[in-house]
Amino acid sequence: MTxxxxxxxxxxxxxxxxKAARSAFAxxxxxxxxxxxxxxxxxxxxxxxxxxxxxxxxxxxxxxxEIDSDMAMQAHEIGQRQTNxxxxxxxxxxxxxxxALDPEIQRIVLLDGxxxxxxxxxxxxxxxxxxATMTTLERLMDESFIKPVDIExxxxxxxxxxxNAALWVAGSDTPEKVLGRAIHAFRQLASGLRISPDR
Amino acid sequence: MTxxxxxxxxxxxxxxxxKAARSAFAxxxxxxxxxxxxxxxxxxxxxxxxxxxxxxxxxxxxxxxEIDSDMAMQAHEIGQRQTNxxxxxxxxxxxxxxxALDPEIQRIVLLDGxxxxxxxxxxxxxxxxxxATMTTLERLMDESFIKPVDIExxxxxxxxxxxNAALWVAGSDTPEKVLGRAIHAFRQLASGLRISPDR
DNA sequence: GTACTAACATACGCTTTGTATGTGAAATTC
DNA sequence: GAATTTCACATACAAAGCGTATGTTAGTAC
Numbered sequence: 053m054t055x056x057x058x059x060x061x062x063x064x065x066x067x068x069x070x071k072a073a074r075s076a077f078a079x080x081x082x083x084x085x086x087x088x089x090x091x092x093x094x095x096x097x098x099x100x101x102x103x104x105x106x107x108x109x110x111x112x113x114x115x116x117x118e119i120d121s122d123m124a125m126q127a128h129e130i131g132q133r134q135t136n137x138x139x140x141x142x143x144x145x146x147x148x149x150x151x152a153l154d155p156e157i158q159r160i161v162l163l164d165g166x167x168x169x170x171x172x173x174x175x176x177x178x179x180x181x182x183x184a185t186m187t188t189l190e191r192l193m194d195e196s197f198i199k200p201v202d203i204e205x206x207x208x209x210x211x212x213x214x215x216n217a218a219l220w221v222a223g224s225d226t227p228e229k230v231l232g233r234a235i236h237a238f239r240q241l242a243s244g245l246r247i248s249p250d251r
Numbered sequence: 252m253t254x255x256x257x258x259x260x261x262x263x264x265x266x267x268x269x270k271a272a273r274s275a276f277a278x279x280x281x282x283x284x285x286x287x288x289x290x291x292x293x294x295x296x297x298x299x300x301x302x303x304x305x306x307x308x309x310x311x312x313x314x315x316x317e318i319d320s321d322m323a324m325q326a327h328e329i330g331q332r333q334t335n336x337x338x339x340x341x342x343x344x345x346x347x348x349x350x351a352l353d354p355e356i357q358r359i360v361l362l363d364g365x366x367x368x369x370x371x372x373x374x375x376x377x378x379x380x381x382x383a384t385m386t387t388l389e390r391l392m393d394e395s396f397i398k399p400v401d402i403e404x405x406x407x408x409x410x411x412x413x414x415n416a417a418l419w420v421a422g423s424d425t426p427e428k429v430l431g432r433a434i435h436a437f438r439q440l441a442s443g444l445r446i447s448p449d450r
Numbered sequence: 451g452t453a454c455t456a457a458c459a460t461a462c463g464c465t466t467t468g469t470a471t472g473t474g475a476a477a478t479t480c
Numbered sequence: 481g482a483a484t485t486t487c488a489c490a491t492a493c494a495a496a497g498c499g500t501a502t503g504t505t506a507g508t509a510c
Contacts, residue, residue: 083366086466103489163370201436213411220404241441298458301500454508457505466495466497472491474489
């Protein structure tokens with residue numbers, strides 16, 4: 053029998069709303085997205101939304117959490133594929149920059165997110181991207197690849213640089229070209245953390 | 252006679268509106284600030300606002316331009332006070348971080364600005380902070396203090412790092428302590444651009 | 451002094467948000 | 481297995497805010 057349990061339907065509704073919100077927020081921006089339209093598009097009304105997420109902000113928080121999680125996973129996985137620890141950090145940073153080329157991520161996480169939810173570093177999702185970078189940095193320090201740095205501070209600045217680079221790339225007329233320049237500069241900056249003054 | 256010319260009154264009205272907007276946006280955030288309240292506080296109605304700035308966004312743009320200008324001036328001036336070119340860049344960066352501790356700058360320029368007006372680097376004000384950093388970097392390159400880097404790319408990432416650091420500092424429980432950590436990390440990252448592998 | 455324009459004020463409609471209340475079906479209790 | 485509670489929504493309502501269209505008044509040009 054195709055009968056779905058109540059819990060299953062609940063999860064599906066939540067997922068549907070979040071999915072719709074992702075595209076709506078990405079297209080119209082947070083302020084421009086109408087909750088009536090959003091919910092109607094998945095065959096519901098605002099009643100469902102306020103039941104599940106409390107308010108419009110709550111929905112954005114859920115969306116951001118999901119995207120943030122995705123980003124951290126992908127970037128960290130790419131980093132893990134590297135054998136060289138230093139390259140792992142570099143590729144991870146590059147991955148953030150490239151991931152942020154996605155308009156959805158741009159608009160929702162980089163632009164509207166901070167405005168509505170405040171400093172990303174203090175999001176309930178604890179900014180998994182930051183966590184991932186910190187983990188990588190710790191490993192580098194253990195292996196004496198980098199100077200004894202303040203891990204959190206370094207991770208924050210590195211991430212900030214990467215995110216800003218992403219905005220730059222995405223906003224440019226020739227993203228492909230600018231991407232290369234951004235990545236190169238990222239590597240140069242990061243090299244400031246290394247022990248051996250890289251080549 | 253205390254008679255003011257028409258042009259003077261116009262300028263004064265604009266200035267009054269911008270001033271009121273600065274505090275209103277800083278306090279309530281862009282979305283939360285009511286244009287009715289805002290204009291009433293300086294003895295006007297929304298009519299004046301829409302006449303001078305077109306719409307709410309236009310007012311924010313004007314406010315951001317003013318603040319951005321102030322920031323760049325102050326930071327650059329601090330940089331110019333240094334005799335050592337490298338220290339100039341460092342102090343300039345530190346100045347940005349410290350300036351951004353001002354809640355007004357935080358909320359308006361770092362959080363709401365990008366959300367409403369888009370990527371700061373593409374603001375009509377051309378982001379004077381970025382321009383200032385680029386100027387300083389160029390000088391450093393001429394004097395062979397730093398490697399031959401992509402000036403724009405380096406400036407963008409540096410600024411991004413600084414701004415992110417500022418958010419971190421401001422959001423922390425012990426801003427004074429965190430400020431030191433942020434500045435130190437900033438210097439370490441920036442050293443990646445130097446030719447001599449600083450001490 | 452007449453015509454025009456700049457600098458506002460007033461009035462209105464539309465959209466949107468949040469909340470308060472209703473409802474039916476499933477789950478629980480006994 | 482009937483009664484009751486609870487969940488997952490829908491509906492209705494009130495309030496606020498934005499933008500626009502339309503006055504209105506004071507200065508300016510000629």
